[in-house]
Amino acid sequence: MNSKFFSQLEVFVAIVRHGSIVEAAQSLRISKSNASQKLMELELDLDLKLFHRTTRKLALTTAGETMLARCANAVDTVSLARADIRGPARQDEEISGVVTLAGSNIYLTEYVIPKLHSFILQYPKIRLRFVGRDHPADPLADGIDLRVRIGDARNDGTKAFPLKPIERVLCVGKAATLLADGINHPKQLNGLPLIMREQEKPTWILRSKSEKWSFDASPPHILVNSYELCVQATRSGYGLAVLAKDIVGPDMATGQIVHLLPDWHIDPLPVALTVHHSKFAKPHIKALTMFLSESLN
DSSP states (O other), rough: OOOHHHHHHHHHHHHHSSSHHHHHHHHHHHOOOOOOOOOOHHHHHOOOOOOEESSSSSSOHHHHHHHHHHHHHHHHHHHHHHHHHSSOOTTOOOOOEEEEOOOEEEHHIIIIIIGOOOHHOOOOTTEEEEEEEEEETTTTTTTTTEEESSSEEEEEEEEEEEEEEEEEEEEEEEEGGGGHHHHTTTGGGTSOOOOEETSSSEEEEEEOSSSEEEEOOOOOOOEESSSSHHHHHHTTTTEEEEHHHHHHHHHHHSSSEEEETTTTEEEEEEEEEEEEHHHHHHHHHHHHHHHHHHHTT
């Protein structure tokens, strides 16, 4: 592929994904005027208008949509190959830049941040920005570079690095253990007060050595919109909840939270670190991606 043509395509794809020439230029580490020039040259070479330009936004023309569909994967493939061929940075090369990592508050707090000591020492010029929320972040609107995705992965054009799945347990607060006294099968959960998050699937699947049981957990007695609230409501004895074993482990060790139906298990939640191919080519983003994919497994 002609290098000039590829650089023009790279700018075009970046403008579409970032929604502006300024942000596309920043992501590619070139000036705004250079990005505008490359886009103009691409349109002249193709004799096509790729964007409808207004004072507020850029919108793809029909030709632009066709162009994006044909070339986006090629740009991603070349960018990824280029990053892989370059390999790790030389020890004397000082990698710098800002990496924005998005994920749920509880995952960033309990899993990610405690692991970062050695990374910060190794890469003192890389600055980290965290976007914590229980609802998915918008990669374009929030300037996201990396995202921790919990649950089933979606094919959205990103490169995914599987992380250690989250082991989950059905539990109840110490103050509510009388509610669950004598329960040894999921069918006995009917009628008990339940605590759930808005993002949670309404059906709990429990498995024993010989049986699988689907329990309809909706509507719950208490509905919350964050993991922290769910944990606290469980600690306070307001009902039963499905929670991450790593998160409530200390509470179970002290008896504040009790593991209910220990002979039954709930499938762990898959976790993946996702990054767009074009962003993975940047040394500072690749450095954090590789560090987290190793330390969170």
